[in-house]
Amino acid sequence: MNEQLQQFLSGRIWLREHTPFPREVIDAHIDSGHIHLKPGITTSTEPNLFWQSKKNVCNRCHNTNQSYFHSFNCARCNQICTYCRHCIRMGRVSSCSELLLWDKQHARGANAHVFAWNGKLTPLQQKASEELLSSVERNESHLIHAVCGAGKTELLFPAIFASLQAGKRVCVAAPRTDVILELFPRFQKVFPNTTIHALYGGAPDQHGFAELVLATTHQLYRFERAFDVVFVDEADAFPYYADETLQQAVTKAANPDAAIHYVTATPTKSLKTTNQSVLTRRYHGHNLPVPRFDSLWGYTRKLKKGKIPPKLEAWINKKVEMKTPFLIFLPTIEMLENFPSDLPRVHAEHPYRKELVMQLREKKIPGLLTTTILERGITIENVHVAVVGAEQPIFTSSALIQISGRVGRSVQYPEGDIVFFHHGISREMDKAQDAIEGWNRA
Amino acid sequence: MKCLICGAPYKSPPTWSKLFLYELDSSTCIRCFGKFEKSQSVIDFADFRGTPFDGAVDSVFSLYSYNEAMKEYLHQYKFLQDVALATVFAGKLQQAFQSKEGIVVPIPMHPDKLVLRTFAQVDELLNAAQTSYQHVLSKITTEAQGKKTKKERLKTTNLFEEIQTIQPTNYILFDDIYTTGATIHHAAKILKDAGAKRVEAITLIKG
Numbered sequence: 321m322n323e324q325l326q327q328f329l330s331g332r333i334w335l336r337e338h339t340p341f342p343r344e345v346i347d348a349h350i351d352s353g354h355i356h357l358k359p360g361i362t363t364s365t366e367p368n369l370f371w372q373s374k375k376n377v378c379n380r381c382h383n384t385n386q387s388y389f390h391s392f393n394c395a396r397c398n399q400i401c402t403y404c405r406h407c408i409r410m411g412r413v414s415s416c417s418e419l420l421l422w423d424k425q426h427a428r429g430a431n432a433h434v435f436a437w438n439g440k441l442t443p444l445q446q447k448a449s450e451e452l453l454s455s456v457e458r459n460e461s462h463l464i465h466a467v468c469g470a471g472k473t474e475l476l477f478p479a480i481f482a483s484l485q486a487g488k489r490v491c492v493a494a495p496r497t498d499v500i501l502e503l504f505p506r507f508q509k510v511f512p513n514t515t516i517h518a519l520y521g522g523a524p525d526q527h528g529f530a531e532l533v534l535a536t537t538h539q540l541y542r543f544e545r546a547f548d549v550v551f552v553d554e555a556d557a558f559p560y561y562a563d564e565t566l567q568q569a570v571t572k573a574a575n576p577d578a579a580i581h582y583v584t585a586t587p588t589k590s591l592k593t594t595n596q597s598v599l600t601r602r603y604h605g606h607n608l609p610v611p612r613f614d615s616l617w618g619y620t621r622k623l624k625k626g627k628i629p630p631k632l633e634a635w636i637n638k639k640v641e642m643k644t645p646f647l648i649f650l651p652t653i654e655m656l657e658n659f660p661s662d663l664p665r666v667h668a669e670h671p672y673r674k675e676l677v678m679q680l681r682e683k684k685i686p687g688l689l690t691t692t693i694l695e696r697g698i699t700i701e702n703v704h705v706a707v708v709g710a711e712q713p714i715f716t717s718s719a720l721i722q723i724s725g726r727v728g729r730s731v732q733y734p735e736g737d738i739v740f741f742h743h744g745i746s747r748e749m750d751k752a753q754d755a756i757e758g759w760n761r762a
Numbered sequence: 763m764k765c766l767i768c769g770a771p772y773k774s775p776p777t778w779s780k781l782f783l784y785e786l787d788s789s790t791c792i793r794c795f796g797k798f799e800k801s802q803s804v805i806d807f808a809d810f811r812g813t814p815f816d817g818a819v820d821s822v823f824s825l826y827s828y829n830e831a832m833k834e835y836l837h838q839y840k841f842l843q844d845v846a847l848a849t850v851f852a853g854k855l856q857q858a859f860q861s862k863e864g865i866v867v868p869i870p871m872h873p874d875k876l877v878l879r880t881f882a883q884v885d886e887l888l889n890a891a892q893t894s895y896q897h898v899l900s901k902i903t904t905e906a907q908g909k910k911t912k913k914e915r916l917k918t919t920n921l922f923e924e925i926q927t928i929q930p931t932n933y934i935l936f937d938d939i940y941t942t943g944a945t946i947h948h949a950a951k952i953l954k955d956a957g958a959k960r961v962e963a964i965t966l967i968k969g
Contacts, residue, residue: 387764390844390845390846392845392846392881392886393881394880394881395876395877395879395880395881395882396877396878396880401880403843403845405844405846408838408842408844409842411842412842412843412844414880653793654793
C-alpha cells in the first residue's frame with residue numbers, strides 16, 4: 321500500500337484525472353480493493369404517469385437540479401455523456417469520469433498537538449467556550465449565536481484542541497474564501513505542531529495528512545465521511561444558507577456519527593442543534609451601533625439620471641471632510657457600476673478587491689462603494705456605513721445585521737454612523753433594527 | 763432561463779426576427795454578453811507576402827476581440843470542457859455564415875487531442891449555430907500552435923491533409939481564434955492547391 325496515496329485520498333472523493341499519482345499506482349490500489357470507484361454521474365429513469373423522465377445525480381456535489389446537467393456527444397466514451405455544470409469549476413465530472421474513494425482504514429495524524437494560545441477570553445466568551453467544549457466532548461451538536469465582533473474564533477480554540485488531542489480529524493468550514501484566508505495564519509500560530517491545510521478555490525497544493533482542515537464549504541464537495549468534528553463558521557453567509565447542496569456537502573464530509581457545530585450571528589430556523597450558547601456583547605463590552613433610517617425617495621430615478629440624491633451627497637461630503645473612512649452598500653452591480661462619482665468600487669468579480677480594502681484601511685482612499693460582497697469578515701477601524709436602497713429584497717435582515725456589524729468593532733472607536741437610506745421601510749429593516757436593539761438590552 | 767455564464771435568471775425579450783426569421787435565442791443575460799467586444803481590427807496578410815502562403819486566403823472576418831471576458835469564456839469552454847457554452851455565440855455565428863456562400867470547413871482537431879478534450883470545440887460552435895459543415899481536412903500533427911513563435915508556426919511543414927476531393931468552388935474556413943494566421947493559411951493553401959476557387963475564413967475571435 322502506498323502511504324502517500326492513503327494520506328491523500330483518506331476522506332476524499334476525487335476525480336481520477338486530477339489525482340497526482342501515476343496511473344499504475346492507482347490501478348494497483350483499485351485491484352487490491354483499497355480504492356473504490358464511483359461513476360461521476362448516476363442517471364436513473366423514473367417512470368412518470370405518461371412518460372419516462374431521466375434523473376441525474378452528481379456523485380461529487382450531490383446536485384439534483386436537472387437544469388445544471390448538460391448532455392453531449394462524448395469523444396472519450398463515444399456515447400451521449402452527461403456532465404454537471406454545478407461543480408464544473410473543480411474539474412468536470414461527467415458520466416464517463418471516475419471518482420476515487422479510499423475504501424480501507426483511513427490515514428491518521430502522528431503529530432503531538434500543542435496549544436500555543438495565551439489570549440484572554442471575556443467572561444461571556446469563556447462561558448460560551450466551556451459550553452461548546454462540553455458539547456464537543458459529549459459529541460452533541462452546538463450552536464454559537466454571537467453578535468458581529470464578539471470574538472467567535474477564539475472561543476473555538478479549546479474545543480478544537482480537545483478534539484485534536486482525542487485523535488479526531490477536525491474541519492472548520494466557512495462559506496467565503498476571505499474568511500479562510502484570514503483564519504489560516506491564526507490557526508497556524510495557535511496549533512504550531514498540527515498539520516493544517518487551507519482549502520479554497522485556487523489554493524496551492526498541500527501535502528501530507530492534515531488533522532485540521534480549514535475549507536470553504538464549496539471544497540467540502542470533494543470530501544466524503546472524512547471528519548469526526550465539523551465547525552461551520554458564518555453559517556448565515558451567502559451562499560451557504562441559499563444553496564442546499566452546500567449544506568448537504570457539510571453533512572456528507574462529516575462521518576455519519578460526527579457532531580456538526582455552527583457559529584453564526586443570525587441563526588436561521590433550519591439550523592437545528594442540541595445545545596446552544598448566546599453571546600450578545602462585543603468583546604470590548606460596548607453597545608452595538610444601532611442603524612438609523614433615513615428616507616431617500618426616488619433614489620433609483622435620480623441615480624439613473626446621473627445625479628447623487630442631495631441627502632446622500634451631503635452624507636458623503638461630511639465623511640470626506642471629517643476624514644472618516646466609509647462604505648456605501650448598493651443593491652445591484654448595475655447601480656454600483658453606474659454610480660455617478662469617482663469613488664472606487666468593488667464587487668464579486670472585481671480583481672483588486674483585497675487591495676482596495678487595504679487602501680481604505682490605510683486611508684489612501686476616502687471611501688468605497690460595494691455590493692453585499694463586503695458584508696462580513698472585514699474589519700476597518702472607525703468605518704462608517706450607509707446602505708442605499710435598504711428596502712430592496714437583497715438586503716435581508718441577516719445581511720443588514722452583518723453590514724451594521726462592520727461599524728464600531730475596535731476598542732478605540734466603539735461607535736459609528738450606520739444609516740439605512742430607503743424608499744420605504746421594509747420588514748427586514750425593522751427586524752434587523754429590533755434584533756440589534758434587543759442584544760443591547762440583554 | 764438561467765444565464766449560462768453568471769447563472770442569474772434572465773428574460774430574453776421576444777423580437778420579430780426571432781418569430782419570423784428563426785433567429786437563435788441567446789443563452790446568456792445581456793450584462794454578460796455585453797462584456798464581449800466586437801472586433802474592430804482589420805486583418806491584413808502583410809506577414810504572408812512573399813511566402814508560399816501569399817494569396818491562399820482571400821478574406822478573414824473575426825467577430826470578437828480577445829478581452830478579459832473572452833479569456834474567461836475560452837477557459838471555461840475549452841479548459842473546463844463546458845460544452846454547453848457553445849450556444850453563447852450561436853445567433854451571431856449563424857448570422858455571419860448566412861451572409862456568405864460556400865462550403866463551411868471547420869479547422870479539425872487531432873484525433874488523440876479530441877479524445878482528451880472529449881469534444882471538438884470548433885465543430886460544437888457550428889452545431890450550436892445550426893450551420894452545416896464538411897470535414898474536408900484532418901490534422902496530422904499533435905503540436906499545439908499556441909506554444910510556438912510566429913516564425914516557427916510558418917516554417918512548420920503541413921499541419922493538415924485533405925481527406926476528400928476538393929471542388930472548384932468557394933470554401934469558408936472556420937476556427938475559434940485567429941492569432942498569427944498560420945493555421946488558417948496552412949489550411950487555405952491545401953484547399954487552394956487542390957483547386958478551390960475562393961477561400962474565405964471566419965473566426966470567432968481575433969487574438
